[in-house]
Amino acid sequence: MAKEVMAEVITIGDEILYGQITDTNTQWISAELDKVGIRTVRKSSVGDREDRILEILREAESRADVILMTGGLGPTKDDITKKTLAKYFGSQLVINEEALRDVAEIFSRRGFELTELNRQQAALPDNATFISNKVGTAPGMWFEKNRKVFVSMPGVPHEMKWLMENAILQKLQRHFSTPVIYHKMIKTVGIGESFLADKIEEWEDSLPPHIRLAYLPGMGQVKLRLTATGDRLAVLEGEVQAQIDRLLQIVPEYVYGYDKDELETVVGRMLLQRGMTLAVAESCTGGYLGHAITRIPGSSRYFTGGIIAYDNRVKVEQLNVSPETLEKFGAVSEQTVREMAENVRKKLNTSIGVATSGVAGPDGGTEEKPVGTVWIACADGTNTFAKKLQLFKDREINIKFASLWVLNAIRQNLPPVGVS
């Protein structure tokens, strides 16, 4: 394997330095670099000041093989990155014909006239390699100096990401002859990191040295990332798939998807495959479960609607929960949540009905039902699955976890495809 390639990531802009906006670029960039085997050794932010930018470029050049910058490429006077880069390299700003064509095309498409200020967006240091930005007016730039690479990109996140994904990552891999790296993300839900690690320890220990495993825990979910390093992509893909097949024999019930799959999308796909529809009855989640489902484009094909039964009166009048059930067992109980799920299913005439009722907090807890006590249910007309969750002290986290557990309950309680 070639020697390790070291990177520095620099964001330029007063608004980041003074904490007015969140810098999401450096995290994204260093995570993407990590995936192609390039190691970030320093991340920095500086303001739009020539002396500060020159200083950080000198420092970064002394440490790293590649320096990636974002920001300071706008058309206004306070954006000075291009001018400063020209000064750093001892080059001149000249209009780049390719860049000018890009800018002119964007303006003509928008029906605007090209002003001199906009024309200047196509002026680049004459030692820059132009990298076309198809989603904005500020171009990407690539510089080389003694085999070291400097990359300048706009600070707008979606423009920076477009340039990285469509040009710069590949160019970096070629320039530094980095090895072929293949990643596969395995997504699990319903089991904590340490319990999962226990269950798959033997599998993990048996992985060959060129396939590494990383645990990426998130809210109620654990992502497993397999990273294989070698010479040929097709070989790596096959090897990783063989490991996943082995993993699925150990923990089939927790794996819900791969890579960009989300639980909401997977559940939606499962419902569609079975020609089934879904309705929700929400108490403690207050609409969040409906939102989690409907933020997915196309969810209207399987999501019919729901009742937000916050007040007990709504549980009785709209969901036909029996007043005796509420009085005897309370709103936060297996009996209530079962009736809610079964009744919303009947009322909205869907295949599946689900329900939530709990103490989201921060107040309203009792000794018997402390904050974080949540009941969920999933009814399919034949069976009703119900489960008690003991969640946390934080209201928003409880709302999100309860919704996640309902989605997982749907996933686990659907019949195999083709069985009705």
Place this chain on the structure above:
Amino acid sequence: MAKEVMAEVITIGDEILYGQITDTNTQWISAELDKVGIRTVRKSSVGDREDRILEILREAESRADVILMTGGLGPTKDDITKKTLAKYFGSQLVINEEALRDVAEIFSRRGFELTELNRQQAALPDNATFISNKVGTAPGMWFEKNRKVFVSMPGVPHEMKWLMENAILQKLQRHFSTPVIYHKMIKTVGIGESFLADKIEEWEDSLPPHIRLAYLPGMGQVKLRLTATGDRLAVLEGEVQAQIDRLLQIVPEYVYGYDKDELETVVGRMLLQRGMTLAVAESCTGGYLGHAITRIPGSSRYFTGGIIAYDNRVKVEQLNVSPETLEKFGAVSEQTVREMAENVRKKLNTSIGVATSGVAGPDGGTEEKPVGTVWIACADGTNTFAKKLQLFKDREINIKFASLWVLNAIRQNLPPVGVS
């Protein structure tokens, strides 16, 4: 005014460097420093490596008056910040008695025995001033060298924030004799930044030099921050309030609150003051509006519930929207959304009923009703306010904006307190 105080903010930790976790500390710290008149000149992240940490400390000391660090203070071997600071200052790690008392107390409260590893959390460089951390086991540390200040804090955000707010910001203000600074945030909704700037231009131009205005635009909202600098807090507070009183005469309709107020909280407070209740009928927002309202603790005192009428069948069967209305005008229409708001109010027997219906996207748009077309309504039993919004291409943004506009419609359509 004293000479400007310059700060550098450094986060230490491999997990940030490789993009595995998001660094929210540096933004928060630099925003807080800005509020007390200390200017951040550089922000950096480095890994848990002695040479890298020593190098960045040398660089930062050459540039800044105060260096704030977070991270690398845990009890495990890969956390080397304390050892490295001792090396940097040529001092020794010794057990600090105050720090030991803190750690011992936390462990006894949790019912755990104090291990040697935990005892070592109380070992500090002997030139450090100990700063007690009442919300965790890693202490804060304060160092001085030629009037320059170095501060080391744990990387866990809530521990860092606790130390900053309860000790470090005040200590910095005293050490550097920074002027008294008073901030007041004015929150507006329903008007874009440039339109607002136009309306308040004269007011802005008439502000005295020691009161500065900053625009902080967010999603559908613009925050105005007034920053007053002087010698006495009480005087500054009075001066800022006088300016706000003048502003309220120019744009009374857009200002909904101050400082930590959120629109959801303000609307809830207004409903409570009037003894009124609220129900929602959601189509395109799919539950998000209900969630926005119910994520606020105590919302059950004014929020009764709602119907998520995603499918048109639910609009007819659960909300009694007339099938003729749906056929003639479509689901995304003034007529439909009015019936939804009026009927959910009657059905759930509340003071106010609100509704949304629109094309959230990315698909489903037509020439007449492109993606981003949303109708909202607010009914109080006497009048029904309805409004057409022309929003954006992005599904999640459309969902959030539509909910925001409904909340603002409630705010604007409630009667004055005491009038029913």
